[in-house]
Amino acid sequence: MAQAVPADRKWWSGGKSPFNVEYGKLMMWYFLMSDTFTFGAFLISYGTIRFSSNSWPDANHVFNSFPFAGHANLPLAFVSLMTFILIMSSVTMVLAVHEGHHMNRKGVIKWLAWTIVGGLAFLGCQAWEWTHLYHQGAWWGSNPFPNANGSVASSNFANFFFTITGFHGFHVFSGVIINVIVLIMTIKGAFDKRGHYLMVEKAGLYWHFVDLVWVFVFLCFYLI
Amino acid sequence: MEHQHHTTSPEVTVHHHPAEGTKRIWKTFWVLLIITIIELGLGLLMYATSFPPFINIVIKGVIIILSLAKAFYIVSIFMHLGDELRNMIMTIVVPLLLFVWFIGAFLWDGDSYKNLRNTYDPHHKEQTTKPAAKPAAAPHDAQKPGEHN
Numbered sequence: 001m002a003q004a005v006p007a008d009r010k011w012w013s014g015g016k017s018p019f020n021v022e023y024g025k026l027m028m029w030y031f032l033m034s035d036t037f038t039f040g041a042f043l044i045s046y047g048t049i050r051f052s053s054n055s056w057p058d059a060n061h062v063f064n065s066f067p068f069a070g071h072a073n074l075p076l077a078f079v080s081l082m083t084f085i086l087i088m089s090s091v092t093m094v095l096a097v098h099e100g101h102h103m104n105r106k107g108v109i110k111w112l113a114w115t116i117v118g119g120l121a122f123l124g125c126q127a128w129e130w131t132h133l134y135h136q137g138a139w140w141g142s143n144p145f146p147n148a149n150g151s152v153a154s155s156n157f158a159n160f161f162f163t164i165t166g167f168h169g170f171h172v173f174s175g176v177i178i179n180v181i182v183l184i185m186t187i188k189g190a191f192d193k194r195g196h197y198l199m200v201e202k203a204g205l206y207w208h209f210v211d212l213v214w215v216f217v218f219l220c221f222y223l224i
Numbered sequence: 225m226e227h228q229h230h231t232t233s234p235e236v237t238v239h240h241h242p243a244e245g246t247k248r249i250w251k252t253f254w255v256l257l258i259i260t261i262i263e264l265g266l267g268l269l270m271y272a273t274s275f276p277p278f279i280n281i282v283i284k285g286v287i288i289i290l291s292l293a294k295a296f297y298i299v300s301i302f303m304h305l306g307d308e309l310r311n312m313i314m315t316i317v318v319p320l321l322l323f324v325w326f327i328g329a330f331l332w333d334g335d336s337y338k339n340l341r342n343t344y345d346p347h348h349k350e351q352t353t354k355p356a357a358k359p360a361a362a363p364h365d366a367q368k369p370g371e372h373n
Contacts, residue, residue, distance in 0.1 A: 017237045019312035026312070029305075033316055040323060044330045051334030054342070054352040060271040075271055080264055087260065091253045094302045098249065101242030150355030201304075208303045212295055219291045223267045224284040 028202045032209045035171075039213050042167065043220050046160040055147035057157045059222050062145050065132055079222050082125045083214065089118025090211040093179075097204040100197030105186060108200055112183045115207065119176040126169050130162070138162075161221060168217050171210050178203050252301040259290050 011018035019026060050056050060075040067078070092114040099107030137144035143158035182203045191197045266283050275283070300306035305313055342349045 019315075020237050020309050021312055022237060029312075029316055033319060036320065037322075040326065044326055047327070048330045048334035051331050052337040052341075054338065054349065060267075076264055076267055080260075083260055084257075087253070087256050090298065090302055091249060094249050095246060097304075098243065098246055146356055147352070149353060151352050152356045205303055208298055211302075212298050215291050215294050215298070219263075219288065223263060223287050223291075 022198055025198060025202055025205070028205050032205060035209065039164075039167070039216070042160075042164050043216060046164065046220060049156050049160065053147075053154075053156065055149040055151055055153075057143070057145040057153050058148040062133075062138075062157075063129075063222060067128055076222060078125070078129065079218065082122055082129075083218055085118055085122045085125065086211050086214050089115050089122070090208055092118060093204045093207045097197075097201050100191070100200040103192070103197065105189065105192055108186050108191075108197060109183065112179060112186065112200070116176055116179050116183065119172055119179065119207075123169065123172055123176070126165065126172075130165075133158075133161075164217060165221070168210070168213055171213065175203075175207050175210050178206060248301060252297050255297055256294055259294050263287050263290050 010016075017023070017026075021029075063079055064073050064075040065078065066072065066074045092111045096108050096111035096115060099111060133139075138158045138161075140159055140162055141155050143153050143155045145153060145157065147153045182199055185191065185199065186197075191199060266287055270280055270283055305316065
């Protein structure tokens with residue numbers, strides 16, 4: 001679905017966007033690329049420390065609880081729910097962007113509201129998980145979970161877990177704030193007045209990025 | 225034929241023709257969901273069985289490749305990067321090649337540090353390979369966060 005652009009168009013002679021992307025949207029892309037390196041640096045430092053350790057706690061033994069399930073051993077179950085919530089909210093966001101392309105204010109409001117609900121649900125899940133781990137004795141500088149080989153683990157595991165999921169959770173939180181602001185602007189008709197819903201697209205880019213980061217946090221902490 | 229829009233921005237852009245339906249979005253959703261379910265299945269398979277380490281590494285490699293596929297679908301379809309001009313895509317994608325060096329060099333460094341330490345620090349090697357005398361789990365009333373490191 002690449003765009004068709006006339007071959008003789010002189011893109012670089014000034015006054016035009018050679019990339020055919022509005023300035024703010026292009027800068028959002030470059031911000032997200034820089035943020036990719038921030039998260040990448042976090043996850044790679046986690047990997048470096050893990051590779052330098054003789055053993056590491058087993059995620060299946062750490063993350064095996066579910067709300068209201070008591071002491072049932074349910075590895076990966078809760079984080080699967082969190083992943084599903086975030087994928088769903090990514091879908092509702094792209095549907096909001098889609099309605100924005102068609103200048104359908106009601107549709108944008110509906111899907112943006114659902115995206116905010118999904119973001120809040122994810123934050124609620126993360127709050128529960130952090131609280132649960134805290135009551136098990138895990139926090140920055142404190143890790144009760146033994147290594148997979150049975151030896152006593154350092155606090156590295158807990159430090160990286162809370163720092164990286166915390167940094168991601170902060171991105172989710174700020175994404176929800178941005179979505180709420182864009183929703184209020186949509187309700188007030190600001191984008192109909194402007195003649196385009198580019199702001200919804202830019203908020204959408206940020207929101208999808210949050211989902212994208214979760215793919216790798218999920219991979220690095222829970223799956224491998 | 226060409227529409228100029230974005231009246232508030234000074235530069236000229238050519239109108240994107242928006243997709244009519246939402247079929248592509250939902251198809252991508254199902255792809256992401258199915259890949260995630262396969263990843264979970266592989267993760268639980270490693271948990272439920274005890275394969276030799278080599279097989280586990282292969283399974284983890286497959287899970288990493290599946291995650292990269294998910295990332296491709298999110299960026300290309302949900303973020304519409306696949307619909308942009310090729311030059312614009314390249315300014316985003318090419319810098320990411322730095323990750324090839326970034327990941328390789330740092331994981332290699334971590335592994336090298338582990339091997340050197342095991343060679344020259346027998347005490348450390350013993351402490352991190354022998355099982356603890358009793359489960360190390362301690363509630364917060366026995367051990368406040370930050371006191372122990």
